[in-house]
Amino acid sequence: MKNSLPYKIITQVICVVLLVILVFPLYLMLEKSLAVSGFGNYAKVFEYFNLIPNVITSIIVVGGTLIVVSIVVSMAAYAFSKLEFPHKQAVYYLILTGMMIPTSALIFPLYQIVRGLHLNNTGWSLVFPYATASACFNLMVLTNYYNALPDELIDAAKIDGANKWTTFIQIMLPIAKPGLVFVLIQTFLSAWNELQMAIIFINDTSKQPLSVVPLRFAQTTSSSGFTINNLFAACIICLLPIAVFYIFASRQLMAGLTAGAVKG
Template identity: 30%
Template structure:
């Protein structure tokens, strides 16, 4: 690993890193300051006084956890297949999956709306969970495949000699050795599903099933626009993601670094 030894180099790197961080930290500082403007913590009390924070939070947890489970299981199976199994035409299938990365969410709204109506899942959690999982899987498969490529083939050969079948090798070799990339998948999927605003807005109409990203709508209407409470809602919405990242930070960074290098 590269290491800066000279004092001038360390100072230069410190200045560079600080300048790179400012564009990302500044909006967060403004958001927190804005949420405390006017009534201070009274803005947060007003948000909780709406009475739907608990319901929205529960719905977001259901959607996020369901999406994470689907993405993790399908990603690891697909990445294992693309990386270690001999499948005819697998590179074609792999690039077809990656082609889905070029499709923005807004372009898919109309076909998703029609599809959820036709299969009878409109206005349910599945109407949001399944599209979110489908949108996350191409990128997570790309990350996980690069990571699994770094697992030595000799381990699978030894497992085969010992009588292990394909599922056993996947369970006892792939899953334990891919915990760092699993943490990265969990964090990235959590951010994508927890922050999604468009799909719950369009595909869920029942207020009892809406997610926490729709919380600010209680303070924005035709005749009012209370930005302090909107920002307070945004801070409350961001807290679970920050906690999840801090808990998985080391594994997340290791997973992304290994996935980029292997």
Template identity: 30%
Template structure:
């Protein structure tokens, strides 16, 4: 691993990292500063007084938890099959799955809306959960497959010699070794599900079904444009995600590094 040894090298690296971080830190600083304009912390009290904060928070938690569960289960099974099992044409199926990475979310909004309306899922959280999970599975499978490729095949062969089935070998031998990449997948899916905006905006019209990212729009209407309320709501919506990322940062970085190397 490369390491800065002299003070000059450390100063240059610190300067470069600081310059790279500024474009991301400045909008956050402006958001927090704007949320305190005028009434100060009274703007945050105003958000709580709307009476919808905890409803939106509950819905965001539901969407995030179920999206994580779906992505985790599908990714672990798919990556294991692509990496360790002999499946006819599996490389063709794998690259077909990766083609989904090229599909932008905005292009899929219309067919997703038609599908949700056809199956009577409009205004239901499942209409947001399933598309979010489907959009995360291809990249998560790519990361997980690279991680699985680094697990020796001898472990599976030893389990088979001991009489274990493929499912038992996967569940008892391989799956416990996937904790680093699983942590990265959980964090990536959590960020995507929590920060989702277009899908909830399109699919959830019922106020009791909306999520936390839609809370700032509560202060914007035809006759109202309360920017301090918008910024305060945005800060509140971002705090759980920032806290979760800081708590899981080391696991996320370790999992990404493990998934990037064979």
């Protein structure tokens, strides 16, 4: 049935319809951003706002989150997959239950911790909350990836005299690179686009990450001089970094999704 002509036509039509639904809002945003004044709408955005501090905050937040996730999650996933310690399965599934807790329920206790550490109103106030929010899913993905790797690799390393740390750093981690890259890309996308905690933890608008800036644009639109076309241009500017990143990272993202499925 899957090779029949009607099936192929129906699936292609469905794909085209879904593509139009996804792309049309982006096309509308781009078309409106160039209406009336053309690229002058983009120039006016930079006349109204200095976005450099917001970009710096986003880089600090995303970069710090990626560093924490790459270190903590990669080691934790390897431990749960290949090492033996008491109550390993119970601890693993207990951590995974964190995926059932909505992020909004964690905002108040996380804010209390951030304020107690005097990190509020800084980009660093979002690093550990973002890393924590994505830890459960990332741990599950990377643990399953390590599970697909043969234990004979570890046995061969032991025969060669490698200890557990050397085995992890020099053998297992390089092999698990596609899975780790997938985890880091997912973390990058979620950290760059997160809005709720960014608004609550950082009150100073000049220090907020770029994901919050469109709200300032929308508020400015109600005042004189900043039109709806300028608003769409501002949204395109905020969308551009993540779009460029996704274009270059899409191949690695698909490799991370498929590599673990064909191992073992």
